[in-house]
Amino acid sequence: MRDMMPHFDLYQPDSVAAALELTSRLDEQAWILAGGQDSFDWLKNRTRRTAAVVDLGAIDELKGVRESAGGGLEIGALTTLTDIEAHPLIREKFELLARAAGRVASPQIRNAGTLGGNLCQDTRCWYYRHGVDCYRAGGNICYADTPEGQNREHAILGASRCVAVSPSDTATALTALDASVVLRSRAGERIVPISEFLVGPAINIRAMTTLRPGEILTTVRVPAIWSGAMFYFEKVADRAAWDFALVSIAAAFRMDGKRVADARLVAGAVACVPWRLHAAERAVVGRERSEDSAERAASVAVDGARPLNYNHFKIPLTENLVRRAIRDAQGA
Numbered sequence: 001m002r003d004m005m006p007h008f009d010l011y012q013p014d015s016v017a018a019a020l021e022l023t024s025r026l027d028e029q030a031w032i033l034a035g036g037q038d039s040f041d042w043l044k045n046r047t048r049r050t051a052a053v054v055d056l057g058a059i060d061e062l063k064g065v066r067e068s069a070g071g072g073l074e075i076g077a078l079t080t081l082t083d084i085e086a087h088p089l090i091r092e093k094f095e096l097l098a099r100a101a102g103r104v105a106s107p108q109i110r111n112a113g114t115l116g117g118n119l120c121q122d123t124r125c126w127y128y129r130h131g132v133d134c135y136r137a138g139g140n141i142c143y144a145d146t147p148e149g150q151n152r153e154h155a156i157l158g159a160s161r162c163v164a165v166s167p168s169d170t171a172t173a174l175t176a177l178d179a180s181v182v183l184r185s186r187a188g189e190r191i192v193p194i195s196e197f198l199v200g201p202a203i204n205i206r207a208m209t210t211l212r213p214g215e216i217l218t219t220v221r222v223p224a225i226w227s228g229a230m231f232y233f234e235k236v237a238d239r240a241a242w243d244f245a246l247v248s249i250a251a252a253f254r255m256d257g258k259r260v261a262d263a264r265l266v267a268g269a270v271a272c273v274p275w276r277l278h279a280a281e282r283a284v285v286g287r288e289r290s291e292d293s294a295e296r297a298a299s300v301a302v303d304g305a306r307p308l309n310y311n312h313f314k315i316p317l318t319e320n321l322v323r324r325a326i327r328d329a330q331g332a
C-alpha cells in the first residue's frame, strides 16, 4: 500500500443530472466515488488507475430514506451504513437490513461507506487485490483454486473458473428482502432486482454487477412484502469487528399463525453472489419453526456444494446458521 494516489481529474457534481452528464461524457474513463472505502484501496495500491473520478459525495438527493407509496422504502445510494443501521423506519420495518449494515467493518468505515458502494464493491480475493493476472483480471488462471491456493474464504457454491465471493453484508440482507436497484444513465432508468444486479462469474467474470458504463446506482428499493416479518442475521468472521464474513445468513419468515407462510434464507460469502438456499426455504415453508424443520432445512441447505482445499468448514457452518435462523428468528 502506498500513501499517494496517481494523478486523476476530480469532478464533484452537486446534482444527479450533472453527475450523469459527466459519466456519459467520460464513459469508461469515469471512476464513480462514493465513500471511498473500496475505491481508495485500488487507487492507493496502484493496482488500478483512472483518468477521472466523479465524486458523488455532494449530491444530497442521493442521501436519505423515504417511505414509498406501497409501504416499502426508497433508500438513496449515498446513505451511509451508519445511517442505515440507525434509521427508525429501517429498524421498524426491515430490521434485517439494519442488522446487516451494523455488522459491516468498523464504525469509522460505516460512517464513510455508503449503501450503493457496499453493493457495488469489488471482491476481496487477495490474489486479485494484489494485481495478479487471474481470470477476473483478464488472465487465464485462478490462483485461489490450485492445490497450494489459499482459499479458506472462497466459494463453495456457484463458482465458474473464479471462486471469489461477494464481500457485501448488505447485499445478503437485501437479497432476502427482494430489493431492487434503480440505475440511471442519460439514456434513462433501469430497475433491476438485486438478484439480477449482482452477477457470478458464469455471467461476467470481470465484474460483480450488471452496472453499465455511464450508469449510476441512485436508489435501493425495498418492497413492503417483508415489512415487519421475522428476521435473523448472523455473520461469522475471524474477528468480531473489522472483518469480512466467512459465512453469513440473512433470513426472513412470514408467518400464518404458527406456520411459515413464506421464507427467505440467503447465505453470504459462500458464492460470488448472495446465495438463496431454495431447498432449505422449501423445507420450512408450510411447517412450524421447530427443531425438526430446522434440521430438515439444514440437511438440504448446501446440496451441491464443492468445497476447496481449505474451506470445507463452510458446509457445517452454513448448515448451523440455517438451523439457528429458523430457531431464533425474531420480530412480528
Ligand SMILES: Cc1cc2nc3c(=O)[nH]c(=O)nc-3n(C[C@H](O)[C@H](O)[C@H](O)COP(=O)(O)OP(=O)(O)OC[C@H]3O[C@@H](n4cnc5c(N)ncnc54)[C@H](O)[C@@H]3O)c2cc1C
Pocket: 031, 032, 033, 034, 035, 036, 037, 038, 039, 040, 056, 077, 078, 103, 104, 105, 106, 109, 110, 112, 113, 114, 115, 116, 117, 118, 119, 120, 121, 122, 167, 168, 169, 170, 211, 215, 216, 217, 218, 242, 243, 244, 245
Ligand atoms: C478494512 C475494511 C473492512 C471492510 N469490511 C466489510 C465488511 O465486513 N462487510 C462489508 O459488507 N463491507 C466491508 N467493507 C467495505 C466497506 O464497508 C464499503 O461499504 C465498501 O468498500 C464501499 O462503499 P463506499 O461507499 O466506500 O464505496 P466506494 O469505495 O466509493 O465505491 C466502491 C465501488 O462502487 C462503485 N460505486 C459506489 N457508489 C456507486 C453508485 N452510487 N453508483 C455506481 N457505482 C458506485 C465505485 O465506482 C467503486 O467501484 C470493508 C472495507 C474496508 C476498507
Ligand code: SF4
Pocket: 123, 125, 126, 127, 128, 134, 135, 136, 137, 141, 142, 143, 144, 145, 154, 161, 162, 163, 164
Ligand atoms: S478467485 Fe477469482 S479473483 Fe481470486 S484468483 Fe481466482 S479468478 Fe482471481
